[in-house]
Amino acid sequence: MNIAIDYQSRVPIYEQIVLEIEKQVALNILKPNEQIPAIRELAVNLGINPNTVKKAYDTLEQRKVIISKSTKGTFITDNVDEVKRIMVDKIIDDIKKNIQELENIGINKEDIIKKLKVSE
Amino acid sequence: MNIAIDYQSRVPIYEQIVLEIEKQVALNILKPNEQIPAIRELAVNLGINPNTVKKAYDTLEQRKVIISKSTKGTFITDNVDEVKRIMVDKIIDDIKKNIQELENIGINKEDIIKKLKVSE
DNA sequence: CTCCTTGCACTATTTGTTATAGTACAATTA
DNA sequence: TAATTGTACTATAACAAATAGTGCAAGGAG
Numbered sequence: 512m513n514i515a516i517d518y519q520s521r522v523p524i525y526e527q528i529v530l531e532i533e534k535q536v537a538l539n540i541l542k543p544n545e546q547i548p549a550i551r552e553l554a555v556n557l558g559i560n561p562n563t564v565k566k567a568y569d570t571l572e573q574r575k576v577i578i579s580k581s582t583k584g585t586f587i588t589d590n591v592d593e594v595k596r597i598m599v600d601k602i603i604d605d606i607k608k609n610i611q612e613l614e615n616i617g618i619n620k621e622d623i624i625k626k627l628k629v630s631e
Numbered sequence: 632m633n634i635a636i637d638y639q640s641r642v643p644i645y646e647q648i649v650l651e652i653e654k655q656v657a658l659n660i661l662k663p664n665e666q667i668p669a670i671r672e673l674a675v676n677l678g679i680n681p682n683t684v685k686k687a688y689d690t691l692e693q694r695k696v697i698i699s700k701s702t703k704g705t706f707i708t709d710n711v712d713e714v715k716r717i718m719v720d721k722i723i724d725d726i727k728k729n730i731q732e733l734e735n736i737g738i739n740k741e742d743i744i745k746k747l748k749v750s751e
Numbered sequence: 752c753t754c755c756t757t758g759c760a761c762t763a764t765t766t767g768t769t770a771t772a773g774t775a776c777a778a779t780t781a
Numbered sequence: 782t783a784a785t786t787g788t789a790c791t792a793t794a795a796c797a798a799a800t801a802g803t804g805c806a807a808g809g810a811g
Binding site for chain 4: 521549550551552565568579580581582583584585
């Protein structure tokens with residue numbers, strides 16, 4: 512499990528872990544039903560406190576990205592498609608909001624497309 | 632000056648003020664050289680501490696959105712276009728990043744456009 | 752000149768969240 | 782039996798945000 516923690520970031524460590532694991536699920540780096548590191552193990556790997564990892568795992572379980580099985584370990588959900596769908600919807604929504612903001616400022620769709628095409 | 636503060640948000644109050652004023656500049660609600668409320672006045676209006684408003688104004692001045700004139704008051708910059716340009720560039724950059732993320736997940740440009748067109 | 756308002760500067764304290772430290776339990780596995 | 786798993790809990794530390802409070806210098810209005 513490869514996770515880079517940015518200690519300068521305003522995003523809490525536990526949330527960085529959440530976002531990174533969600534991302535790796537969406538990118539098929541983490542597969543359905545795959546086991547992920549034990550709380551204590553990941554804590555050691557990242558050099559942080561187990562409670563912080565626990566908080567991340569709790570959040571991920573609430574979002575149905577992972578499933579914790581007592582004494583067995585923690586596993587990626589078997590319904591990875593749903594996780595992806597939610598992520599994609601969120602990103603699409605973000606883009607729509609950004610486009611709306613640009614239009615509010617007075618930039619029309621053609622100009623937006625023009626600006627996007629440069630260096631894309 | 633109409634600013635709504637969300638106390639539930641993780642974004643600090645001073646930053647909410649910064650973002651809202653920048654937005655109102657971009658939307659031409661706040662005009663070039665226009666005077667904005669005194670620190671103490673806005674603090675009373677929003678029901679917050681003057682130091683919090685001061686921090687917001689300091690940030691805005693650093694970003695060249697406003698100019699503070701001792702004993703005179705605080706004013707919107709005369710170069711509003713530059714503020715707009717920076718905001719637009721930032722939003723465009725956000726959109727690009729989001730598109731890249733979608734492509735990484737495996738969604739091609741045509742699908743992205745299709746998803747964007749629904750309800751837009 | 753006096754009073755009020757302005758931005759500015761500073762210290763101290765409070766508050767809430769994040770992160771750490773530490774301990775313990777139940778259940779499964781080797 | 783020993784080790785590992787997730788779970789649960791309390792206490793503490795660390796940090797940023799926000800508040801509280803005081804005071805200064807300078808300009809404008811009366």
